[in-house]
Amino acid sequence: MKDRFRKVPALVCALALFLVFSPLAGAAQKVPIGFDDYHGYTGAVKYIKDIAAAYPNITELQEIGKSGLGRPIYVLIITNTKTGTTIDRFVEIRHPRNAEVKEAFHLKPYDGKPGQWIDGGLHGNEYTGVEVCLYIIDKLVSGYGETPEITNLIDNKVIYICPVTNPDGVFNSVEREISQRGNGDLGAGKDSPRDLNGDGHITQFRYKDQKGAYVIDDKDPRLMIRLGQNEQTTKPRYSIVTEGRSAADAMRAGGSEPGPSSIDVNRNFPEGWWTEEGMPGGTGAYPTSAPEARALVEFAVNHRNILMVQNFHTSGGFTYRPPGVGPDTTMAAKDVALYDLVLGKKYLEIIGEKVPEAWQKPEQMADFKAKLRGASRNKYAPERGYEMPRGWIMGYNEERDQRYGYGMVIDWWYQQYGAYAVTTELWNPGADIPGFLKIDPQAPDARNEQERALLKYNDEKYGGKLFVIWKPFKHATLGEGEIGGWIPKYRSNALPGEPLKYVCENHWQFELFRAGLLPQIAITDVKANILYTTDSAKEAIAVVQGDRVTIKKGASKGKYKIVEVKATIENKGNLATQVARGAQLRGNREDVVWLIGNRDKTKFLQGGPWQRLGVLDGQMRIPGLEAGPRGGPQRGGTGGGPTGPAGPPTIIPQLPPGMPGMPIGQRGMGARGQERPQQTGPKREVTWLVAVEGDAPLTVVATSQKGGTVAKEIAVR
Ligand SMILES: [Zn+2]
Numbered sequence: 038m039k040d041r042f043r044k045v046p047a048l049v050c051a052l053a054l055f056l057v058f059s060p061l062a063g064a065a066q067k068v069p070i071g072f073d074d075y076h077g078y079t080g081a082v083k084y085i086k087d088i089a090a091a092y093p094n095i096t097e098l099q100e101i102g103k104s105g106l107g108r109p110i111y112v113l114i115i116t117n118t119k120t121g122t123t124i125d126r127f128v129e130i131r132h133p134r135n136a137e138v139k140e141a142f143h144l145k146p147y148d149g150k151p152g153q154w155i156d157g158g159l160h161g162n163e164y165t166g167v168e169v170c171l172y173i174i175d176k177l178v179s180g181y182g183e184t185p186e187i188t189n190l191i192d193n194k195v196i197y198i199c200p201v202t203n204p205d206g207v208f209n210s211v212e213r214e215i216s217q218r219g220n221g222d223l224g225a226g227k228d229s230p231r232d233l234n235g236d237g238h239i240t241q242f243r244y245k246d247q248k249g250a251y252v253i254d255d256k257d258p259r260l261m262i263r264l265g266q267n268e269q270t271t272k273p274r275y276s277i278v279t280e281g282r283s284a285a286d287a288m289r290a291g292g293s294e295p296g297p298s299s300i301d302v303n304r305n306f307p308e309g310w311w312t313e314e315g316m317p318g319g320t321g322a323y324p325t326s327a328p329e330a331r332a333l334v335e336f337a338v339n340h341r342n343i344l345m346v347q348n349f350h351t352s353g354g355f356t357y358r359p360p361g362v363g364p365d366t367t368m369a370a371k372d373v374a375l376y377d378l379v380l381g382k383k384y385l386e387i388i389g390e391k392v393p394e395a396w397q398k399p400e401q402m403a404d405f406k407a408k409l410r411g412a413s414r415n416k417y418a419p420e421r422g423y424e425m426p427r428g429w430i431m432g433y434n435e436e437r438d439q440r441y442g443y444g445m446v447i448d449w450w451y452q453q454y455g456a457y458a459v460t461t462e463l464w465n466p467g468a469d470i471p472g473f474l475k476i477d478p479q480a481p482d483a484r485n486e487q488e489r490a491l492l493k494y495n496d497e498k499y500g501g502k503l504f505v506i507w508k509p510f511k512h513a514t515l516g517e518g519e520i521g522g523w524i525p526k527y528r529s530n531a532l533p534g535e536p537l538k539y540v541c542e543n544h545w546q547f548e549l550f551r552a553g554l555l556p557q558i559a560i561t562d563v564k565a566n567i568l569y570t571t572d573s574a575k576e577a578i579a580v581v582q583g584d585r586v587t588i589k590k591g592a593s594k595g596k597y598k599i600v601e602v603k604a605t606i607e608n609k610g611n612l613a614t615q616v617a618r619g620a621q622l623r624g625n626r627e628d629v630v631w632l633i634g635n636r637d638k639t640k641f642l643q644g645g646p647w648q649r650l651g652v653l654d655g656q657m658r659i660p661g662l663e664a665g666p667r668g669g670p671q672r673g674g675t676g677g678g679p680t681g682p683a684g685p686p687t688i689i690p691q692l693p694p695g696m697p698g699m700p701i702g703q704r705g706m707g708a709r710g711q712e713r714p715q716q717t718g719p720k721r722e723v724t725w726l727v728a729v730e731g732d733a734p735l736t737v738v739a740t741s742q743k744g745g746t747v748a749k750e751i752a753v754r
Contacts, residue, residue, distance in 0.1 A: 256489060
């Protein structure tokens with residue numbers, strides 16, 4: 038043996054070099070993907086189908102609905118499909134009044150794990166997010182088994198990725214090159230944009246017009262400069278319309294606004310869809326009238342395990358957190374602190390912007406608040422302790438005390454569903470193109486400077502191919518003019534190639550960070566003691582072996598064992614198992630722990646099979662919250678983190694007097710479950726007292742909607 042080993046080192050070295058320098062190092066990438074152009078709806082669907090076929094053990098593709106024009110909307114589920122469980126594996130879910138009703142929605146076992154939702158393309162012409170979704174899919178599936186962090190994530194959590202939430206809008210914007218924000222078909226009418234000059238692109242038509250709002254730029258004649266409202270000029274004025282559309286049509290639709298038959302899907306969600314006067318404020322006939330919004334909401338309400346949500350848009354290079362329809366006072370202070378000082382801080386670090394001082398020194402928040410009093414035009418800033426930075430804002434306009442819009446998806450996710458949802462507006466050329474001209478956004482000519490720099494970048498990196506040089510054309514109704522401009526799909530999304538990859542990598546890092554915050558329920562300890570049998574009070578001792586606890590038989594041959602089961606349930610994740618007010622939202626519930634045995638052979642001597650746990654806090658201390666008394670039960674987990682007294686009290690059931698002689702069939706406090714123990718923090722200790730006939734096993738099942746469901750079996754012997 039030794040001789041054989043001596044020959045090995047040279048081979049090992051050769052093998053090591055081979056691994057380092059060969060493509061085998063990335064062998065887990067079974068479906069190669071590039072970002073040198075946009076995938077659109079067709080390319081994204083092909084990619085996720087290929088991924089689902091190549092990685093059957095860690096992905097599943099689900100069609101969750103169809104677009105207005107009948108295109109399937111897909112969610113790629115990324116998780117180890119062999120792990121996870123749900124409470125309905127253990128407890129039959131029955132309608133309380135009618136056993137015949139089969140309304141229970143059976144989840145896949147992996148849907149019981151803590152979840153994160155990521156989507157793109159809700160606004161069809163904002164498809165940078167589609168690409169970021171595909172990039173994240175690639176990183177996750179090819180990182181599985183290679184990177185411990187990603188393997189752990191896929192084994193214990195579930196990531197739902199819907200790369201194209203608005204298939205019709207993305208299809209028209211990318212495949213047909215007709216920019217379309219809403220759903221349905223903006224380009225179906227007789228005035229729809231057409232490729233008039235047959236060059237393969239629908240660009241723009243510019244023509245001289247005394248009332249025109251544009252002039253040709255002196256520095257780069259390709260660029261059209263928009264004049265100020267009353268700005269005078271000696272240069273010829275131009276009007277611009279989308280190629281193949283009439284001026285009237287372009288005016289009505291405003292370029293990218295939804296046409297008459299098209300719904301802005303991100304104004305069609307149920308939260309804040311109505312105006313303050315009770316009139317419809319959002320788009321569509323009613324909330325979720327758009328099939329795309331309906332599909333998303335239906336999926337979400339049937340999957341209560343999602344705590345983190347990203348809804349990618351374009352552009353600007355900043356993130357919206359809720360609320361958009363009301364001020365910060367409509368949110369719990371704990372969630373404001375988590376959004377800003379945890380998520381916002383990380384986001385600003387990733388995009389390279391300055392983190393507000395108050396977020397860096399949360400222990401001095403009282404001083405920051407005092408400093409802002411009387412000094413801020415924004416009445417909400419002194420209450421919070423800081424102004425919102427450019428890169429991390431809410432939709433609500435605090436200075437004007439005015440809502441942003443109606444029926445937006447992240448408001449629905451946060452206020453009605455109970456998830457930490459954000460909308461990231463991807464793409465900021467100045468930040469996302471390395472070495473790109475740094476332009477002060479406040480400078481008077483900032484927008485045009487950026488356009489000039491982008492045209493130059495197009496010349497240098499893309500051989501000028503993303504822009505069509507203006508060429509004379511005679512329009513049937515508008516007369517002489519020129520056709521040219523940016524090829525529309527490159528106009529306002531991250532430029533393909535290096536800039537797009539840079540955007541993708543940054544936002545993959547942000548989503549990975551957020552996934553790392555998800556809660557995770559665990560049963561950290563289980564003890565079962567046979568106190569006595571009905572014939573003898575002889576005790577037996579529990580033996581713990583890994584996940585199993587065995588209770589040695591007592592000497593008695595009694596029919597029933599009186600067993601005391603103690604379990605410790607702990608949230609090992611960073612965040613609490615619900616948003617601050619999450620447990621009170623319709624459709625949500627507190628965390629619960631069950632003791633499940635054979636129905637005919639297990640009798641609960643005190644309480645019932647399940648116990649309410651409240652909302653388990655996470656391990657992370659949320660910064661920026663004032664320390665205060667935490668006393669009393671905190672239904673809905675409004676506490677500020679695990680700052681409570683160490684070692685939560687244990688609830689020990691009192692043995693009913695004279696119990697050894699009581700009839701076993703009699704239930705202690707009924708089947709409704711015990712009163713919830715007054716415990717806070719991430720840990721709960723619970724106790725049951727049961728009579729078990731024979732060797733029937735018991736199972737402890739801790740179940741949290743957003744923190745996961747876990748089970749441990751106890752053999753009572
Ligand atoms: Zn948008």
